[in-house]
Amino acid sequence: AQTVTQSQPEMSVQEAETVTLSCTYDTSESDYYLFWYKQPPSRQMILVIRQEAYKQQNATENRFSVNFQKAAKSFSLKISDSQLGDAAMYFCAYTSASGTYKYIFGTGTRLKVLA
């Protein structure tokens, strides 16, 4: 069975600084998708970034980028120029490219942004 692990329950970053959130996963499949979702206090899960496993190039979305290491089964999220609005829970998620369509989420990392 696939698993997703986020080993950092909480992280802090100074406003305008850079922070990296870690995620590792376990799967025997070769084709899959990985995601980072943000969940602010409003509780709505918001898609931050998506990575296709067959793409070697790391995905980027404005201030957000990932470091995807397929062999190491690692998928970290880097947030540059952190802003107060980035404060939230961040969840890493995995879904297979075939078979079931469920998303498997990690336990989350709470990010605090210090002014």
Place this chain on the structure above:
Amino acid sequence: DAGVTQSPTHLIKTRGQHVTLRCSPISGHKSVSWYQQVLGQGPQFIFQYYEKEERGRGNFPDRFSARQFPNYSSELNVNALLLGDSALYLCASSRQQGSGNTIYFGEGSWLTVV
């Protein structure tokens, strides 16, 4: 365009009661999934529906059921509520069924069982 909408946003039920949660997907989206998020944890997959048929089911008891209507909206039903069913129930929609389709979440329904 409106996002995924869920109702009710908050509700309190007593143990043993039944609850129905509702979800309207993003316009043009045909797939709806349900997730349960217990406080302090990540969301757990409950169901996926596509074209009114159940396409996936997570490790949840038969007290949990769902359906999808011709307009692609969906209901999640939970019978014989237990205290442990207290959670945020998230609905997500995607354009198609395939896993290459990103899912987009609603704001959730907070269920408290007392």
